[in-house]
Amino acid sequence: MARTRIHLPPPHRAAWRALQTAVWAIGLAIFAALLLQPTLGIHAFWNVLIPVAPALLVLAPGLWRNVCPLGSTALVPRHLGMSARGKLSRAGQARLRLLGVVLLLSIVPLRHVVMDTSGPATAGVIAGLALLAVAMGTRFEWKSGWCSGLCPVHPVEKLYGQAPSLSPPNAHCDNCFRCVEICPDSTPAMHPMIGAAQRPEASGTLMVGGFAGYIWGWFQVRDYAGGEGWAHLDVAYAFPSAGLLASLGLFLWLRRTLPAGHHTTLVRSFAAAAVAVYYWYRLPALFGFGPFPGDGMLVDLRQVLGAGFPWLSRLATTVFFFWWLVLRTRQRRGWTIRPPLAHPA
Ligand code: SF4
Numbered sequence: 449m450a451r452t453r454i455h456l457p458p459p460h461r462a463a464w465r466a467l468q469t470a471v472w473a474i475g476l477a478i479f480a481a482l483l484l485q486p487t488l489g490i491h492a493f494w495n496v497l498i499p500v501a502p503a504l505l506v507l508a509p510g511l512w513r514n515v516c517p518l519g520s521t522a523l524v525p526r527h528l529g530m531s532a533r534g535k536l537s538r539a540g541q542a543r544l545r546l547l548g549v550v551l552l553l554s555i556v557p558l559r560h561v562v563m564d565t566s567g568p569a570t571a572g573v574i575a576g577l578a579l580l581a582v583a584m585g586t587r588f589e590w591k592s593g594w595c596s597g598l599c600p601v602h603p604v605e606k607l608y609g610q611a612p613s614l615s616p617p618n619a620h621c622d623n624c625f626r627c628v629e630i631c632p633d634s635t636p637a638m639h640p641m642i643g644a645a646q647r648p649e650a651s652g653t654l655m656v657g658g659f660a661g662y663i664w665g666w667f668q669v670r671d672y673a674g675g676e677g678w679a680h681l682d683v684a685y686a687f688p689s690a691g692l693l694a695s696l697g698l699f700l701w702l703r704r705t706l707p708a709g710h711h712t713t714l715v716r717s718f719a720a721a722a723v724a725v726y727y728w729y730r731l732p733a734l735f736g737f738g739p740f741p742g743d744g745m746l747v748d749l750r751q752v753l754g755a756g757f758p759w760l761s762r763l764a765t766t767v768f769f770f771w772w773l774v775l776r777t778r779q780r781r782g783w784t785i786r787p788p789l790a791h792p793a
Contacts, residue, residue: 453624453788456617464619468520475517479571486567494564495746499730501601502608502723506772509609510783513595513633514619518574522581522594523620533589536597538629538644544597546651552600553654553662553692557684560669561677564744591620592627603655605783606632606640607719611773615781623790634786639715654696657703660721661695662688667729670740695721713774720773727765732758 456464478497481489504512513519525531536544555573562569577600584593596602618624618633629644640652665687672680699718706714732738736748737758749757 453786454617455622455788456619460617461619464514468515468619471515472517472520479574482567482571482574489567490564490570491746493570494559495734495744499734502604502726505605505608506611506723506769507613508616509605509612510614510616510618510633513605513783514616516595516601518578518581518599518601519591519595519620521578522585522599523590525582525586526590527620531585531589532587533625534587534593535627536588536592541592541597541628542643542645542649542651544593545603545649548598548600549603549651549654551598552603553688555600556662556666557669557681557688560666560671560684561681562672562675564671565673565677589625589627591633596628596632602632603640603651604659606638606652607655607659608723608773609783610637610639610716610719611776612781612783615783615785618784618787621787624787625790631786633784634782636780636782638782639719641715653700654692656715656718657699658692658696660718660725661691661693661698663691663722663725664695665689665691667725667739671743716774717770720770723773724766724769727769728762731761731765 478489478492481492483489501512526533558569558573563573564570580598581594584598587593588597591597621633624631624634630638630642632638635642640655641648643649643652668687668691669680669684671677677684695718699714702714703711729739730744733744734746735753735757736745736750737753738744
């Protein structure tokens, strides 16, 4: 369905800039807390911001894309006219997307090894990603280098953001320069296996098929503190990798077995399974019901909520995400509304 392309009127643009600045300032405050008040920073980042993010990506990925602090950082050079605005080839775009998935799958197990218990380690990884983001924004046009390329959160955005509840205007790109061949921000019902080539990219298949199992495996490993985790690197990577391979194998078998008409439902079901598995463990853990006592706990509410809470929580989140991503009748909309083309074809 063709959607209206819109330019943001100046007052709306100013309002989005104010919101982007506010979210960026919150991100900077959390970064400072990770270095100066690590306990507070770890709670704010790992036990508040990160647990909220998957639900936000499911419900309103465009809102997140408009205000993500790392995305805003990557796009500063472009907004200031300091980007070389390079054009990536189709193969170059695919390579960056695959590297983004590799970055994601490589970094997440390090949470158990060191990041979940060390504010400076988490801050160091964020700083490294921010430098990479600015480098990509300085080199390539709009979001092609980072937000729709190398960013390790982008594969998760594409997996979870298949059925947005709203499509705000794109608050970064003033005009569309077609910086990526299939713009994830502007393509209705975007998912990781939609691509310019006929065959789905390896990065998309890995994410759709493997991520649910990867998350399950991740939750089977505990957090290590005080440098002890480096002696358990093998465990930290083995469980998520084994889960990924098992769920990827199941996905590939189902895709070969099921008629092509069911493939979209299959993709949505694996996306729903991934986010449902995440909250299956993560929401109870926030309140003291995690598989490893104390890991990922925001506040201990075990006495208040009672022993039935984890199962009520799991039932509610699993039903909700399958309904939202698989069963619900919905409009096919994009994450954001595309701005007018700079050079209409
Ligand atoms: S709207 Fe156009 S310029 Fe902006 S990210 Fe999408 S393709 Fe690139």
